[in-house]
Amino acid sequence: MEKNNLNDEILIENFLKGDEYSFRMLFERYYDNVNRIVYSYTKNYDDAKDVTQEIFLKVYESLKSFKKKSKFSTWLYRVSVNMSISFLRKKSKEKNLFSLEEVGDLEEKFEEDKPSYDRNLAEKILFELPEKQRLAFILSQKEGKRYKEIAEILNVSEKAVEALVYRARENIKILLEKNKSM
Amino acid sequence: MKHIEKILLSKYVDGEIEKEETKKMIEDHLKVCNYCKDAYNSYININSLIKNYDVKSDENAYLAFVEKKVNFLNSKKSNFKFSLSFGIALVLIFLFSFSLTLFTTKRSISTTNKVSTTVVDKSFSNLFSEDYTSVVSTVNFGR
Numbered sequence: 001m002e003k004n005n006l007n008d009e010i011l012i013e014n015f016l017k018g019d020e021y022s023f024r025m026l027f028e029r030y031y032d033n034v035n036r037i038v039y040s041y042t043k044n045y046d047d048a049k050d051v052t053q054e055i056f057l058k059v060y061e062s063l064k065s066f067k068k069k070s071k072f073s074t075w076l077y078r079v080s081v082n083m084s085i086s087f088l089r090k091k092s093k094e095k096n097l098f099s100l101e102e103v104g105d106l107e108e109k110f111e112e113d114k115p116s117y118d119r120n121l122a123e124k125i126l127f128e129l130p131e132k133q134r135l136a137f138i139l140s141q142k143e144g145k146r147y148k149e150i151a152e153i154l155n156v157s158e159k160a161v162e163a164l165v166y167r168a169r170e171n172i173k174i175l176l177e178k179n180k181s182m
Numbered sequence: 183m184k185h186i187e188k189i190l191l192s193k194y195v196d197g198e199i200e201k202e203e204t205k206k207m208i209e210d211h212l213k214v215c216n217y218c219k220d221a222y223n224s225y226i227n228i229n230s231l232i233k234n235y236d237v238k239s240d241e242n243a244y245l246a247f248v249e250k251k252v253n254f255l256n257s258k259k260s261n262f263k264f265s266l267s268f269g270i271a272l273v274l275i276f277l278f279s280f281s282l283t284l285f286t287t288k289r290s291i292s293t294t295n296k297v298s299t300t301v302v303d304k305s306f307s308n309l310f311s312e313d314y315t316s317v318v319s320t321v322n323f324g325r
Contacts, residue, residue, distance in 0.1 A: 027247060028244060031240075031243050032236075032239055035237050035240070036235075036237050045237070045238070048237065049240060049243075049246075052243075053247055056247055057247070057250055057251060060251060120234060120235070121231065122231050122232055122233075122234045122235035125231075126232070126235055137232065138235070142232060142235060147193075147198050162189060162193055162198070163189065165196065166188065169228055172228050172231075172232075173228065176228075
């Protein structure tokens with residue numbers, strides 16, 4: 001059986017027995033998914049890349065403590081959400097620490113982070129949604145997660161996820177209309 | 183005609199309705215209600231639009247990860263080495279100061295013993311000699 005076809009649990013077991021290649025399989029299986037989630041928070045490609053690497057380093061270190069109560073992907077997404085949030089908190093603290101002389105640099109940084117006009121429509125619209133709606137919607141539509149898993153990842157109730165996804169849809173409809181009229 | 187609640191329609195689009203009865207009710211309603219059918223279609227269109235959302239893939243991601251991992255493990259190792267040598271140094275300092283204290287205490291005890299013995303001896307001999315002189319002088323005076 002090829003390693004690519006092995007499920008996550010077997011790859012984790014193999015990795016814990018010392019097989020580094022199994023970790024590589026997990027990395028390659030989930031890198032894009034994790035990167036997408038992180039990017040939906042950071043809205044900056046380089047930051048997303050750095051945070052994604054940090055997340056996998058954390059997973060590499062703490063896979064032993066993964067208790068298998070939930071699916072590996074759910075656990076991984078939860079770690080990703082938590083680390084993205086703490087990255088944003090840290091970044092905003094750092095921004096607050098800038099002195100007045102550095103305001104110019106800061107403005108340049110904001111310019112860099114602004115979505116450019118040629119960014120695709122989907123991204124542009126998604127980034128206008130409130131954070132939780134955006135993430136619930138991406139997890140549901142892009143990552144194919146069930147409401148129950150999304151609730152676990154975001155640490156909210158299933159009912160809350162229902163509402164988040166629904167509101168995200170309604171908001172996207174409004175934003176698409178606005179975009180058409182522009 | 184009563185329309186389907188939009189939140190229910192949203193759940194239906196995501197295949198999150200478990201009850202077969204409810205699913206059937208929605209399906210039947212969508213066949214006859216244009217308003218709900220439009221809402222359903224708009225949700226489907228949104229889903230296909232979002233499917234286009236993607237972040238450019240990074241081909242060298244694993245390589246970068248390996249580099250980061252090696253740096254991390256090395257720093258962990260050097261941290262361990264540092265803590266180990268720091269620990270050893272602490273133990274050595276402790277042992278040195280302990281033996282120094284022990285040595286000093288021992289020495290002061292023996293000096294005290296020696297001093298006290300000398301003092302006693304000296305005073306004893308002095309006393310004796312004084313006594314002897316006084317005895318002699320007394321004897322002389324007596325004469």
